[in-house]
Amino acid sequence: MVVKPAALMCGARRSCLILHLFPTARRIEVFNLVCLFCCSCLFANFFACTMNSVVSALTKRYGEQNDNYFSGSPLNRVxxxxxxxxxxxxxxxxxxxxxxxxxxxxxxxxxxxxxxxxxxxxxxxxxxxxxxxxxxxxxxxxxxxxxxxxxxxxxxxxxxxxxxxxxxxxxxxxxxxxxxxxxxxxxxxxxxxxxxxxxxxxxxxxxxxxxxxxxxxxxxxxxxxxxxxxxxxxxxxxxxxxxxxxxxxxxxxxxxxxxxxxxxxxRGPCPSRGTITNISFPRTDPTIIVAVVNSKGDKLLLGRNKRFPVKFYSCLAGFCELGESVEEAVRREVWEESGVKLGRVVIHSTQPWPYPACLMIGAIAEALPDGEKIHLEHDPELGDAQWFPFSTVEQALNVAEKNSNTLDLTDNLVEGPIKVPPSKAIAHVLMRAVVVEKAHRI
Structure with a gap:
């Protein structure tokens, strides 16, 4: 590992480096020592106060938490x-x-x-x-x-x-x-x-x-x-x-x-009276959405629903069915819609989607080396599916982030070869996690 001089590193990167290089008991001491070489004293003191509480064992194991749009309410529902x-x-x-x-x-x-x-x-x-x-x-x-x-x-x-x-x-x-x-x-x-x-x-x-x-x-x-x-x-x-x-x-x-x-x-008798029933309370529909990476780790599988504009692509998604795990739902939906067969599936983050009451369960998955051929004739939902190079997807992500508050479903292609969902959609978050943050790699 090549370590940059502390004075040349931004505070966030310097703190992350310390988290990885030193055990918990030494982090505060080392952080303050590093601070002597730059003018970020306030930043150092802030991390000295919060280091032990923020970096939990779960964070070290699974990374930082992702709070997607439509989640993170400031209310206590009591x-x-x-x-x-x-x-x-x-x-x-x-x-x-x-x-x-x-x-x-x-x-x-x-x-x-x-x-x-x-x-x-x-x-x-x-x-x-x-x-x-x-x-x-x-x-x-x-x-x-x-x-x-x-x-x-x-x-x-x-x-x-x-x-x-x-x-x-x-x-x-x-x-x-x-x-x-x-x-x-x-x-x-x-x-x-x-x-x-x-x-x-x-x-x-x-x-x-x-x-x-x-x-x-x-x-x-x-x-x-x-x-x-x-x-x-x-x-x-x-x-x-x-x-x-x-x-x-x-x-x-x-x-x-x-x-x-x-x-x-x-009124007449009703099975909902006198007992707790699932017809008396709101339902939430678990729905998977997945960023699928090819076996070489340099392309992303995206699909275009037949209702979408010609150049609008997104992650594949579908409802979980009764009696199947999230991982099974991911593999089934991807195969049904694209013909691609998956190996490992990992849950990345979730997003409430109030249209009307879905819980989007975002995942990242790897295609099997011998299962990457696209075949759209199982489930006719998609109009197209393609393996896109990371560079193409990243370009589309950057364009979408310039106007992050709008879902553009027009046929107008302003920049880039394709259009993708805006940054506040979990599909965008999953694409960026793979293409930019390399979440699919160790």
Missing amino acids: SFLREDYAFLSSALRHPTTRFIVLQKFDPAVYPNSGDYYYLKYDDVKSAIGNPFEKSESEVIAEFDSSISAPPLIFLGIDESKADGVVHKQYTGHALFALDVTLPELDVLFKPAIQSIIDGIESGGGKFVTVRTAFILSYPDAAIYAQARSYLDWNVRNPFCAGCGSKTLSVNGGSKRVCPPTDRGVE
Whole structure:
């Protein structure tokens, strides 16, 4: 190994070198010694304070953690408090509580900054009232299927802000998500909802499609992923999967129940009552996405879905099926879509994908030396698949990163031979991990 003089190395590279060359007990001493040869004293002191806590055994073994877009929420969901309607009622009405508003699952934001257009309780009170004023059991007993109230989701509390709602040892600013999609609502609520929409638009807010315009910050995107997925699930499941009757949203929007009565009239039996069932809670669909490297380690397998523009390529992906591991799903999907056979499969990182409720499980895989021939006639999903040299993929990645907030699905090819997803998509992260960071090598 050739070691550069400490004074010529940037702080981050110097710290990484020390992590690898010296045991934990010696790192702080050596780091401060190196600092004598440069002017990075503050940097050295920072690492001296954090070295032992940051570099865990897992980090040394598996590398740094990857927090992808739509993950890393700043909220504590306090999911165990969702049944406590006294807490939810207090949180709902607290003066520090904020509401993010979605229309057709698009959030209201300030388009220039990408910040949420937050509302307070007084701004939405006429539309939602206080759905947590009574206990959950009382709400279920008084169920009236003729009323379709605006979907409301309790997202959690931001504990970094200590002047918010207080409940036992939990303190923070509460956050709710409210759906204002008019066609889904009862006539009773439409005037108040329209007033909210008008107020947002007159105040400079706009409902933005995040899937093609990634303008939200990473923390806000994580909050949006939770909000959108829960709202979408509530809207998609107005009827019980067990008996077909109308359901009621409870637990702050995180559960739907099939009440035994409707306007005081007994309903028929339902398998969802009296037990815990998977038809009462939201589902998450595990989905694999993989960067496949050839056996020589210099090409990447990318595919073009038939719905994509001619030059738009991405990593291969597909749903996990029942009774198979993630690794098995990766091998099956890649073979079905491209005909390529895989050997080793390693999970790299994950990304919540709220369209509607997928968990993208990102992997890196190696093709078998005798299994690299592309054959598209098994599953007709792809319009094309090719082995691209790393240099071609890296060029496409660099172009995509110039406009990282936009998913460009047009046929326009501005620069480079192909187009790839933007940097906030896990497909881009996996490509970069292989092509630039050489994650497939020891």
